[in-house]
Amino acid sequence: MYNSGKVIIGIIIFLAVFALPIWYNRGAAVVPPKLELPKDEKQCVEATAYMKASHMEMLDTWRNSVVRDGARVYVSTTGKTYNMSLQNTCLACHKTKEKFCDRCHNYLDVAPDCWDCHIAPEVKLTGRTK
Amino acid sequence: MNAWYSVFAALFIVLFLTLVSLIGVGPVGAKGIFGIYIPYLAAVVFFVGIVVRIIQWAKVPVPFNICTTGGQGKSLPWIKNDNLDCPHNTWGVIGRMFLEVFLFRSLFRNTKAQLGQGAKLTFASAKWLWLFGILFHYSFLTIVLRHLRFFTEPMPSFVQWISYFDGFFELLLPTVFLTDIVFLLAAGYLFLRRVVIPQIRYLSLPSDYFALFLILAIGISGVLMRQVWKVDLLQVKELALGLASFRPAIPQGIGDIFYIHLFLVCCLAVYFPFSKLMHAPGVFFSPTRNLANNNRMVRHINPWNYPVKVHTYEEYEDEYREKMKAVGLPVDKE
Ligand code: HEM
Numbered sequence: 402m403y404n405s406g407k408v409i410i411g412i413i414i415f416l417a418v419f420a421l422p423i424w425y426n427r428g429a430a431v432v433p434p435k436l437e438l439p440k441d442e443k444q445c446v447e448a449t450a451y452m453k454a455s456h457m458e459m460l461d462t463w464r465n466s467v468v469r470d471g472a473r474v475y476v477s478t479t480g481k482t483y484n485m486s487l488q489n490t491c492l493a494c495h496k497t498k499e500k501f502c503d504r505c506h507n508y509l510d511v512a513p514d515c516w517d518c519h520i521a522p523e524v525k526l527t528g529r530t531k
Numbered sequence: 532m533n534a535w536y537s538v539f540a541a542l543f544i545v546l547f548l549t550l551v552s553l554i555g556v557g558p559v560g561a562k563g564i565f566g567i568y569i570p571y572l573a574a575v576v577f578f579v580g581i582v583v584r585i586i587q588w589a590k591v592p593v594p595f596n597i598c599t600t601g602g603q604g605k606s607l608p609w610i611k612n613d614n615l616d617c618p619h620n621t622w623g624v625i626g627r628m629f630l631e632v633f634l635f636r637s638l639f640r641n642t643k644a645q646l647g648q649g650a651k652l653t654f655a656s657a658k659w660l661w662l663f664g665i666l667f668h669y670s671f672l673t674i675v676l677r678h679l680r681f682f683t684e685p686m687p688s689f690v691q692w693i694s695y696f697d698g699f700f701e702l703l704l705p706t707v708f709l710t711d712i713v714f715l716l717a718a719g720y721l722f723l724r725r726v727v728i729p730q731i732r733y734l735s736l737p738s739d740y741f742a743l744f745l746i747l748a749i750g751i752s753g754v755l756m757r758q759v760w761k762v763d764l765l766q767v768k769e770l771a772l773g774l775a776s777f778r779p780a781i782p783q784g785i786g787d788i789f790y791i792h793l794f795l796v797c798c799l800a801v802y803f804p805f806s807k808l809m810h811a812p813g814v815f816f817s818p819t820r821n822l823a824n825n826n827r828m829v830r831h832i833n834p835w836n837y838p839v840k841v842h843t844y845e846e847y848e849d850e851y852r853e854k855m856k857a858v859g860l861p862v863d864k865e
Contacts, residue, residue, distance in 0.1 A: 403834060408589040411815065412582055419578070422682035422775035431684040431772045433765060450784055454761040461704040509764045510680040510691055514701060 434504040439494040446477055446490070457513070460487060487519050496522065534732040541740035545748050545795075552794035556787045565790045566770060567779040573797035580804025581812065588816045592834040598822035601640075606827075618823045631820055635665050660724065667717035670710040671746075673697060674753075677708070681764075681771040703758070711754050718747050742808055745799050752792040762786040 402408060417424075445452045447459065463485035466472045475483045484490050495501040498521040506512065555561050602616030614623040615630065630636040643657040677697065679690045698706035722743045725735045756762055766782035767789060773779045803809070814820060823829075848855070848862055855862050 402586060402589045403592060404589065408585065411812075412585060415581070415812070416578065421679070422771070425683050426772065426776055428776050430776060430778055433769055450763070453763040453765065453784070454786070457704050458761070505765060508684070509768060510686055510694055511705075512691075512695065 434508045436504055437495075437497060437500040439496070442494050444479075445494075446475070446481075446483055448478075460491075460515075463487070487515060488521065492522055498522075534726075534735065537735055537737045538726060538740050540737045541744050544737075544741060545744040548745075548795060548798050549748060549752075549791055552791045553787065555794075556790040562781050562790065565794055566781045567774070569794060569797050570774055571779075573800040577800040577803055580801075581809070584804050584809060585812055585816075588813075593818050593822070594833040594835050596822050596824075596826050596831040597818050598824045599819040600824050604824050619825050619828065620823055624821060624823050628815070628820060632814060635661055635668075638664055659720075663717045663720040663724075666713050667721060670714040670717065673710040674708075674714060674750075677710075681768045682775050684768075684772060705757055707758070711750070711757075715747070715750050715754070718743060718750060722747070738807060742802070742806060745795060745802070749792065749795045749799065752788060752795060756786075756788045756792055760786055760788045762789045 452459075463475065464487075466475075467485050473485050475485045477483065492498060498516075552565055556565050598618075600617040602613030603610065604617040605612040605614070605619040612619065614620070615626050618624045618627055627636075638661040639658065641657045641660055642654040645653050645655060647653040673693060676690060677694050680686055680694070683690070694708075697708045697710050700706075700709070722740070725731050725739060725743075762785050763782075766785050769782045770780070770785065845863075848864065852862055852864070
């Protein structure tokens with residue numbers, strides 16, 4: 402092999418950079434964040450699997466419906482009715498944003514800007530908490 | 532080979548691969564295979580394949596100094612030399628390589644030969660390939676770096692910064708990343724360039740289209756997963772971290788589209804070491820880029836040189852001295 406010193410350094414850099422996910426966590430098992438679920442309720446607005454993946458879509462529809470059409474009543478697939486509201490509905494059951502929404506969002510690098518304007522029940526006016 | 536045959540052959544293979552994962556995960560339900568075995572296999576092929584190929588390249592001797600020059604070389608002290616375009620030392624080579632790798636400098640020099648007025652051959656600068664090439668590579672890099680959010684906990688802050696700026700305009704919900712748009716547009720341009728320009732269509736092989744289609748399919752499946760068929764990212768991260776810490780486990784509820792995306796990425800990783808995509812490490816091995824133009828200062832020894840058996844004049848004379856003297860020929864040594 403010619404220039405073996407340089408080539409080996411290059412190979413080591415390549416392996417070190419691309420193996421980042423392996424050495425970064427040092428093989429430690431990462432525990433997913435513990436989400437605090439409502440104690441007195443059993444069922445979310447829609448099926449849990451749908452909420453997990455698509456709650457932001459639902460919030461978007463709610464927002465458009467309220468702000469553009471003034472329609473505030475949401476009828477879920479189970480026939481229950483909900484007031485379409487971020488603060489008053491979601492956070493009525495999921496009482497602490499920090500222990501539910503934020504834990505999941507921080508873990509996955511999601512930073513909704515909703516809380517620039519909307520106020521979560523407990524953190525009144527402390528600004529953007531991500 | 533017929534040009535359209537190349538396009539359709541490549542398209543067919545990519546569609547076939549998509550279908551394999553769709554059926555393999557959906558009806559067959561082999562999530563363990565697509566979520567654990569294939570990713571590990573792909574990673575091994577990717578790393579071993581690239582290292583082996585690099586070592587093979589490093590074993591090839593460079594018989595001549597064939598660096599390309601694009602500027603005044605170093606000669607007399609009062610002639611200004613251009614150490615980036617015609618490097619005479621290692622720093623110059625490093626500078627040229629840096630600009631090549633990060634700014635695609637030689638692609639920037641791309642020209643187009645045209646017959647102008649009166650059948651005069653003119654060369655015009657052609658920068659579109661450079662522009663879309665660089666957009667494509669940098670958006671690809673940004674997307675891969677953003678994906679680190681699935682593989683690291685706690686996340687390095689630069690990943691959060693990248694995502695923040697990438698989603699700066701907060702278009703739609705979930706926010707559309709600018710690099711996603713740029714990535715698909717640039718890859719789309721690189722494809723259209725091959726089919727629209729007749730000369731390039733004539734030159735393009737199925738492997739040219741295959742790499743592009745595979746990358747486009749990865750991008751499209753990713754964007755669809757983010758904007759349309761959403762999956763639970765909490766579980767995606769569980770799977771990704773499980774793979775990275777060698778504790779693989781398949782979480783129950785991830786949508787099929789995720790496995791399609793992952794399988795296409797694995798195909799790309801397996802294909803990489805055997806394909807033209809190896810231009811990434813290849814640029815460092817290009818003698819035209821990595822050699823200094825110092826022919827007149829340093830003798831380039833051909834490593835191929837084998838010891839040539841020579842018979843010098845002294846030896847010749849030693850051998851025939853008596854005979855030469857006998858016939859009256861002049862000799863150096865008496
Ligand atoms: C060559 C490597 C890859 C490329 C080019 C790629 C490309 C993309 C693109 C363009 C998106 C759209 C959204 C975004 O930009 O974040 C995306 C989303 C996604 N990718 Fe990849 N990807 C790659 C590898 C992977 C791998 C290895 C995984 C496995 C964990 C993965 C999982 C995902 C997931 C879960 C999403 C959805 C993100 C969301 O909903 O916000 N990707 N991908």
